[in-house]
Amino acid sequence: MSLKGKVALVTGAAQGLGKGFTRILLTHGAKVSLLDVNEAAGAELKRSLDGDFGADSTVFLPCDVTSDAQLKDAFRRTLETFGRIDIVCNNAGILDENAWERTVSINLCAVVRGTYLALQHMKKESGGQGGVIVNVASVAGLGPLLSTPVYTATKHGVVGFSRAIAEVSKVCDYGVRVNVLCPSFTNTAILSNIEDDRTTGQFARLKDISKKMLQDAGVLDVSEVAEGFLQLVTDEGKNGSVLMVTKAGTAYVTFPQVVKDLVASPSVVL
Numbered sequence: 001m002s003l004k005g006k007v008a009l010v011t012g013a014a015q016g017l018g019k020g021f022t023r024i025l026l027t028h029g030a031k032v033s034l035l036d037v038n039e040a041a042g043a044e045l046k047r048s049l050d051g052d053f054g055a056d057s058t059v060f061l062p063c064d065v066t067s068d069a070q071l072k073d074a075f076r077r078t079l080e081t082f083g084r085i086d087i088v089c090n091n092a093g094i095l096d097e098n099a100w101e102r103t104v105s106i107n108l109c110a111v112v113r114g115t116y117l118a119l120q121h122m123k124k125e126s127g128g129q130g131g132v133i134v135n136v137a138s139v140a141g142l143g144p145l146l147s148t149p150v151y152t153a154t155k156h157g158v159v160g161f162s163r164a165i166a167e168v169s170k171v172c173d174y175g176v177r178v179n180v181l182c183p184s185f186t187n188t189a190i191l192s193n194i195e196d197d198r199t200t201g202q203f204a205r206l207k208d209i210s211k212k213m214l215q216d217a218g219v220l221d222v223s224e225v226a227e228g229f230l231q232l233v234t235d236e237g238k239n240g241s242v243l244m245v246t247k248a249g250t251a252y253v254t255f256p257q258v259v260k261d262l263v264a265s266p267s268v269v270l
């Protein structure tokens, strides 16, 4: 799928991975709506992107993804600005085992909210033109990161929810693909949490295990993860796909198939 003339909405776009996803989308010809709760970083990024891609290529919309009203308004303003939405990336995330309810709210509840809003705008049965959603989980969505059990749970939640919605989209012919990105440790601000007793809370004593995992796994550059993101956006054969990005390269994750062909079974009435 070519990105020329396409419009994307990215949450948590002001820095780190969201900024990387934004840049790769712009480089391939898309326009991007940048959503972030950090207004100063968002405004600064917008200024630098104006220089590289032109002021008409992006809009920055201050938005806390935990607010239903703010996220709805950001979708509305994206449509108002660019006239269409084709790509949605639910990327905003935090790691804070002390503020664990907020972690669930941002990392999982807001991904559900962003996915439902994306479907409302893009699915064919609501008059949309189809599209693609990429939800950002983590390798911690596939196995445990010991010092961060709630973070780990939210990322497993993102994987499970996205795979389920991808199947729904296929069966109900929404015309929207839903994929999941699972990066390993990547060089962004969130990595500093590994050392921070305030964010690991009662599990601070386990931080050496996470640090050892990081040393063994290595640290990805944002651009390596952005290439994986681009694959999930552009490869029209991918729906319900979970792409793991590690220093060893990229790999699509396979899951055990517990019930074979459930939806294709003639005994299942849809």
Ligand SMILES: NC(=O)C1=CN([C@@H]2O[C@H](COP(=O)(O)OP(=O)(O)OC[C@H]3O[C@@H](n4cnc5c(N)ncnc54)[C@H](O)[C@@H]3O)[C@@H](O)[C@H]2O)C=CC1
Pocket (backbone or CB within 6 Å): 011, 012, 013, 014, 015, 016, 017, 018, 035, 036, 037, 038, 063, 064, 065, 066, 091, 092, 093, 094, 106, 136, 137, 138, 139, 182, 183, 184, 185, 186, 187, 188, 189, 190, 191
């Ligand atoms: N850096 C890493 O090692 C990995 C990161 N991830 C995931 O990638 C995603 C992006 O994280 P990074 O770029 O690494 O971290 P980061 O901390 O650099 O960026 C996160 C962005 O999300 C924004 N944000 C936080 N709460 C928000 C809210 N309530 N509403 C709107 N925006 C909000 C922040 O302002 C920030 O711009 C997260 O979901 C994270 O869990 C996944 C695997 C590895």
Ligand SMILES: CCCCCC(=O)/C=C/C=C\C/C=C\C/C=C\CCCC(=O)O
Pocket (backbone or CB within 6 Å): 095, 137, 138, 139, 140, 141, 142, 143, 144, 145, 148, 183, 184, 185, 186, 190, 191, 193, 194, 210, 213
């Ligand atoms: C503490 C900093 C966290 C930074 C953000 C993040 O999500 C990093 C995750 C990196 C690694 C995930 C850790 C554990 C995953 C464990 C097992 C995965 C198994 C995958 C497989 O090969 O089957």
